[in-house]
Amino acid sequence: MPLTPHRSLLKTMELFADLDEASLDDVLQAGHVRRLPKDMLVLAQGDPAISCHALIDGRIKISQVTPDGAQVVIRYLGPGQMYGTVAVLMGIPLPADAIAVVDSVEMHWTAAAMAELIERHPRIALASNRITGGRLVDLQARLREIATERVDRRLARALARLAEQAGRPSGDGIEIDFPITRQELGEMIGTTLHTVSRTLSAWEEQGIVESSRRRIVVRDLEALTLLAEGSASGS
Amino acid sequence: MPLTPHRSLLKTMELFADLDEASLDDVLQAGHVRRLPKDMLVLAQGDPAISCHALIDGRIKISQVTPDGAQVVIRYLGPGQMYGTVAVLMGIPLPADAIAVVDSVEMHWTAAAMAELIERHPRIALASNRITGGRLVDLQARLREIATERVDRRLARALARLAEQAGRPSGDGIEIDFPITRQELGEMIGTTLHTVSRTLSAWEEQGIVESSRRRIVVRDLEALTLLAEGSASGS
DNA sequence: CGCCGGGTTGAGCTGAGTCAATCGACGTGG
DNA sequence: CCACGTCGATTGACTCAGCTCAACCCGGCG
Numbered sequence: 001m002p003l004t005p006h007r008s009l010l011k012t013m014e015l016f017a018d019l020d021e022a023s024l025d026d027v028l029q030a031g032h033v034r035r036l037p038k039d040m041l042v043l044a045q046g047d048p049a050i051s052c053h054a055l056i057d058g059r060i061k062i063s064q065v066t067p068d069g070a071q072v073v074i075r076y077l078g079p080g081q082m083y084g085t086v087a088v089l090m091g092i093p094l095p096a097d098a099i100a101v102v103d104s105v106e107m108h109w110t111a112a113a114m115a116e117l118i119e120r121h122p123r124i125a126l127a128s129n130r131i132t133g134g135r136l137v138d139l140q141a142r143l144r145e146i147a148t149e150r151v152d153r154r155l156a157r158a159l160a161r162l163a164e165q166a167g168r169p170s171g172d173g174i175e176i177d178f179p180i181t182r183q184e185l186g187e188m189i190g191t192t193l194h195t196v197s198r199t200l201s202a203w204e205e206q207g208i209v210e211s212s213r214r215r216i217v218v219r220d221l222e223a224l225t226l227l228a229e230g231s232a233s234g235s
Numbered sequence: 236m237p238l239t240p241h242r243s244l245l246k247t248m249e250l251f252a253d254l255d256e257a258s259l260d261d262v263l264q265a266g267h268v269r270r271l272p273k274d275m276l277v278l279a280q281g282d283p284a285i286s287c288h289a290l291i292d293g294r295i296k297i298s299q300v301t302p303d304g305a306q307v308v309i310r311y312l313g314p315g316q317m318y319g320t321v322a323v324l325m326g327i328p329l330p331a332d333a334i335a336v337v338d339s340v341e342m343h344w345t346a347a348a349m350a351e352l353i354e355r356h357p358r359i360a361l362a363s364n365r366i367t368g369g370r371l372v373d374l375q376a377r378l379r380e381i382a383t384e385r386v387d388r389r390l391a392r393a394l395a396r397l398a399e400q401a402g403r404p405s406g407d408g409i410e411i412d413f414p415i416t417r418q419e420l421g422e423m424i425g426t427t428l429h430t431v432s433r434t435l436s437a438w439e440e441q442g443i444v445e446s447s448r449r450r451i452v453v454r455d456l457e458a459l460t461l462l463a464e465g466s467a468s469g470s
Numbered sequence: 471c472g473c474c475g476g477g478t479t480g481a482g483c484t485g486a487g488t489c490a491a492t493c494g495a496c497g498t499g500g
Numbered sequence: 501c502c503a504c505g506t507c508g509a510t511t512g513a514c515t516c517a518g519c520t521c522a523a524c525c526c527g528g529c530g
Contacts, residue, residue: 064379067464072379086368089361095372118361125360126324126353132367133321137330139374144299144307146381147425151486181508190382195486197510213495213508229302386518416476430518432478448476448527 005033005056005107012080013054015127023121030113036060036100043098049087052114055079058104059166059178063187064096073187076101076178078166086132088114101178146190152199154189156227159209163218170217172210179214240268240291240342247315248289250362258356265348271295271335278333284322287349290314293339294401294413298422299331308422311336311413313401321367323349336413381425387434389424391462394444398453405452407445414449 007024010016016027036042036058043053045065055077062074062083074096077083087094088111109117118124145154159176167174182193182200189196200216203209208224210217218224242259245251251262271277271293278288280300290312297309297318309331312318322329323346344352353359380389394411402409417428417435424431435451438444443459445452453459 064375066379066383070383072382074375074378086371089364090368090372092372095375122357122360125357125364129324129360129363129367132364132371133325136321136367136371136374137325137327139371139378140299140309140330143309143374143378143381144301146378147307148301148305182510183508192487193509194488194511197508198486201510211509417478418476427519428477429479429520433518436478446477 009056010054013082014080014131015054015082015085015124017127018123019121026120027117030117031107031109033105033107036104036106038100038103040100041097042100042106043084043094043096045094045097047094049084049090049092049094050111051108052082052085052088052111053098053106053108054082056105056107058106059101060104060106061099061101061184062096063099071187072190073184076162076166082131084108085114085128089128101180151189151191151195153228154191155185155196155199156224158185158188159216159218160221160224160228162216163221163224167218173217173219174221175215175217180216181214244291245289248317249315249366250289250317250320250359252362253358254356261355262352265352266342266344268340268342271339271341273335273338275335276332277335277341278319278329278331280329280332282329284319284325284327284329285346286343287317287320287323287346288333288341288343289317291340291342293341294336295339295341296334296336296419297331298334306422307425308419311397311401317366319343320349320363324363336415386424386426386430388463389426390420390431390434391459393420393423394451394453395456395459395463397451398456398459402453408452408454409456410450410452415451416449 005028007021007028010019010024010027016024019027031054033056042060057079060077060081060083062077064072064074066072083098084094118128145157149157162176162180163174166177168177169175182196186193186196200209200211203224204211206223208218208220208227210219240263242256242263245254245259245262251259254262266289268291277295292314295312295316295318297312299307299309301307318333319329353363380392384392397411397415398409401412403412404410417431421428421431435444435446438459439446441458443453443455443462445454
């Protein structure tokens with residue numbers, strides 16, 4: 001993780017994917033690289049949105065706090081994904097917290113710099129549209145799931161998604177490559193850590209997953225997907 | 236509702252809000268006006284997205300069907316709001332159905348025409364970003380609500396929102412200006428029509444709402460808002 | 471006049487939340 | 501290197517919000 005990244009790095013980001021080399025250099029010039037130590041609160045819900053961020057390495061958790069203190073995890077993101085951008089483009093306060101869950105490296109731009117970049121490279125605006133649209137569609141799907149499906153199915157789906165997005169092959173399965181607690185899992189799917197723990201224990205007996213403190217290995221992704229999609233229970 | 240609307244109409248639409256007169260005429264030229272009879276399925280989930288739509292008059296319901304047949308109402312929209320746009324910009328199949336819940340009038344553009352308009356008037360792309368971003372933020376809030384709050388509170392919130400967005404003053408309260416069933420209310424907040432019916436009955440006793448077949452009048456918006464925001468129950 | 475779509479209401483069940491006790495693994499400081 | 505404190509996980513017992521099943525009502529329309 002070099003502190004002066006190459007433009008090829010930006011190419012992996014959807015927002016800049018369709019820019020030519022010169023434009024990428026322009027974007028690179030305008031941004032700053034920074035280390036984010038584990039547990040750092042990178043963006044705080046309610047603060048004015050004054051910067052756009054792109055994760056280069058590591059893992060960031062985006063979560064909201066409800067007025068009465070309950071947490072909801074909106075999403076986890078990995079290298080190449082951007083955050084804090086929507087609020088900047090809209091000129092509204094940040095709708096959520098962003099926290100580094102492992103030591104990470106990011107690139108960031110001031111709101112003004114990003115505005116200029118968009119001015120100079122209008123394709124960025126189109127890409128932004130695509131990205132936001134994609135997230136909108138995802139969120140609609142999640143809304144549908146949480147409104148209609150049982151906890152165990154939602155958990156299965158969440159784990160399958162995590163395995164796909166943040167999975168590292170690990171001997172006898174796919175390991176989620178960052179530490180995650182039962183609590184956080186619960187906050188992702190709208191349930192309590194207790195229910196998550198119970199469900200996970202049951203699945204562990206069936207050899208579908210394996211877990212320990214802050215660590216989860218998916219042993220049988222197929223079974224998990226079946227639980228997520230399958231119509232009925234699965235005694 | 237004339238079939239050849241004036242450009243001032245477009246000005247009320249966020250997507251075109253910051254265009255000058257000439258540009259508005261250009262947009263107007265490129266579009267088509269159409270009547271939508273009540274119950275018409277305007278867009279069908281899964282179909283390719285080949286057009287952008289703007290509602291001029293009436294009311295449209297956007298809803299998804301889950302694989303196993305359950306419905307989820309994503310949102311209702313009124314005059315000035317656009318739909319079907321995100322999928323076009325992203326080149327993906329339509330993620331939801333759009334149904335006219337009353338006789339309506341819309342304007343629509345082919346995907347190609349819209350692409351040209353954006354080319355000629357780049358501000359549209361920025362506005363689109365803002366709109367999509369706004370919806371994203373809204374959806375996140377809804378996700379949080381549905382994941383953490385009780386049914387009665389969610390219902391209170393949904394009704395308050397409807398009263399605000401689609402309320403028509405009516406003698407002794409605010410009437411939702413389009414027909415809506417208990418079933419649909421349930422699909423908006425992720426519950427069954429039975430629970431909605433019971434809750435509504437209780438509120439009717441307390442004089443907070445008044446309802447009959449497909450018709451709802453909010454009599455005491457303040458009490459409703461209190462139920463939505465207030466910390467505890469409300470014996 | 472009879473049908474049908476929407477609404478109401480009761481009875482009972484159960485998934486999942488709450489409360490509570492216990493355990494085990496880290497990490498830290500003495 | 502060990503003892504202790506803390507944070508996360510597990511598990512049991514109990515409770516209850518809200519779902520399911522079911523019967524019935526009402527009003528508009530053909």
